[in-house]
Amino acid sequence: MPDDTAGDTHESNMALEKRAMNLTRWANLGMGLAGAIAALLSNSQALLIDGLFSLIGYISAVFAMRISQTAHLGPDRLRPFGYAADEALYATFRSLALIGLVVFGISQAILGITDYVLGGDVETIRLAPVAVYTVIVAAACFWLAFVHHHAWKRTGRRSDMLKLEAQASVYDAVITVFAGAGLLSTPYMKGTLLEPVAPVMDSIMVLILCSIATLSYFRAFRKGMAQLAGAPASPADQLAVWHALRRASSEESGDIIDTAVVRIGRKLDTVVYYNPNRSVTADDVDQLTHRMAKQLVQDVGPSAVMIVVSNKGRD
Template sequence: MKRIESRALVIGMWGNLFMAAAGIAAAILSNSIAVMTDGLFSLIGFTAAFLGRRISQKVEAGPDRLRPMGYAADEALFTTFRALSLLGLVLFAVATASMNIYDYLSGGTPPQLVYAPLLIYFAVIGVTCFLLWALHRHTWSRTGKSSDILRLEAKASMFDGIITAAAAAGLGAVYVFRDGFLGPIAPIGDSIVVLLLCLFVVGQYRRDLMAGMGELAGVTASPATLATARRAIRPAIAEYGGTLTDLSVIKQGRSHFVTAYYDPGTAITAARIDDINLRMIADMRADLPGADVLLIISEHPRRWPDDINPF
């Protein structure tokens, strides 16, 4: 699975580098801010694929002296970095487009677009985005739909393709109707397309950023994941007896950290505790691949009752 994931990320890395180079070259030849923005999105995609491949090689490694909680948080860190980088690029693109529009309204003359390079660019990049999306989506399915890196790369390829198609449609409309009703805004049509595209994508990147930050902060997993974890842990409780006093689940990348607060109701040996914990881990991983269970023996839930807590 690691080999399959790594191969897909390598292909994605070079595919994004090709699209970034094509976007920058086409932007220089056509004087298009929208195409330059599209190329910079792909450049961030190249960097993300490079980092994502390195992270995926260690994300499932167990705890060691350097990382006593393992390396699962690296995937959440990757998601946060990627979303934050894309949001930064969106802000840069909005500022650049806004300045061009302001200069035009103040009497300036924006550079005239050269449309010939754009036709080739949009056709080639559209096909490349589709192929990368299909590759990452297929690989994500083959690896059990557990990799947040592949899921995010597939989503990014899809969004890149949508952005490219929208930019092509917007600039095409400006070209066709530049002597008609779009004549007054034709000189800044490129900048207007950039603003509209940024408004379209900013919500998605913000959600990705908040999700990554939530995982890094240790926010409770979704209600559906909590329900799955509770169902998975019931067979062990039914077999060994006792009471589950509380359960918490934290998602970090493709991993889930489950903490089970368990009251055995009787004296219990360390060996039996190990048996219960291993049974819980096996059952949990059947429903939440890559999950780990920390078993805490206590008659209380995660928060000490106020009447016995001296602190």
């Protein structure tokens, strides 16, 4: 009787990931529109930038939903190495779009501060919309972070998209709270050392927020680029792969000479340089490949294995 447990688990994980990403899509759209409205009502550039972050999150979620339906697929004629790289592409270009928005925000803030220093006037920030927006959007972001983190754990901690969205939601919440607190503190600056910067506090908050965001987005961009460039998997991944391969080949007389392991999205691609120490047939190699791949999937998650019969490894 066939065992459908693995298939059922996979389908359940895919459904859970799809629901979480669908929730992200609509939540980000709502927060983006809220940011635009709040910025219009309050004259705050910081809230506008925050809302634009959410709108980019909405667009990203649309693509993420499509990728989540194909990232698990294996090789075919169109994609001879499978579709896992789409996940790395998603993380890379999402971060790149956000970095572009950060650059735009910084340039606008600098222009605003320059105009004020040169004698220009600045618009008064209305604080009531700022307070309402901060409370609602920060609560929504923290809730989204909880939902995505919970979904990431339930799906085996293997979805880079869910992990990225959970981290991004936390950053969005922190940024929103920080922006709101900075703007709401403006009236209390009168009579203090900070009074001279109170008129341009909105632009200053944009600079600070964009600087904080840059660290997060650049880290995600660098990680995605490293995966697309074929950088080695993390030491933890490589160690887990090595132990799994040793278990899978424990009954064989051959030796694992070397391994080359790269992570592409949620999948590990592994080339095993193997000396069988005896004459082997193609069927022997296929059977060992199957055992290694099965052990890797069991121990470390989605994986692909290719055995290269060799006595020297990559050298």
